[in-house]
Amino acid sequence: MAHAAAIPSFRIVSMGSRPRQAAKTKQSQSRVGFGGDRKEPLWQCVEGCGACCKLNKGPSFATPEEIFDDPSDIQLYRSMIGPDGWCIHYEKDTRKCSIYSERPYFCRVEPDVFQTLYGVPKKKFNKKACSSCRDTIKAIYGSDSKELDNFNRSITG
Secondary structure (H helix, E strand, C coil): CCCCCCCCCCCHHHHHHCCCCCCCCCCCCCCCCCCCCCCCCCCCCCCCCCHHHECCCCCCCCCHHHHCCCHHHHHHHHHCECCCCEECCEECCCCEECCHHHCCHHHCCCHHHHHHHHCCCHHHHHHHHHHHHHHHHHHHHCCCCHHHHHHHHHHHC
16 A cells, blocks of 8 residues: 555544655745745655555554544445555555555545544644654654655655
């Protein structure tokens, strides 16, 4: 589910767990004013990461019951967790989601999904999605991982 269970099983504080691979986004324009020409990171999924596909991340992440109101979403999410905690649709050899184009809504890192599931206003989506992905990548692969380096490079240009 490298791109499937995108919307993570995490709290608003650590949403990075689910965001899968969404469409690549262009870098934001330079902001003028205090801070100079600093570019703001712009969220985008990095192919070959799959950190959000680790659906059973442990006690530091929210449970499906804490994320979803609809029992059918809880059931679907739980049905996607393999014996090793990874999504059953995540192909570890290719690090891709086998159902990417048909993945559930909660596997999509999109402003509407973050607003619905986590109460994140659309204007704060980019910042929260970047933070969530970083937190999830660190939890799954570590703070010194190539996955985190790749993500940070991709969102900062």
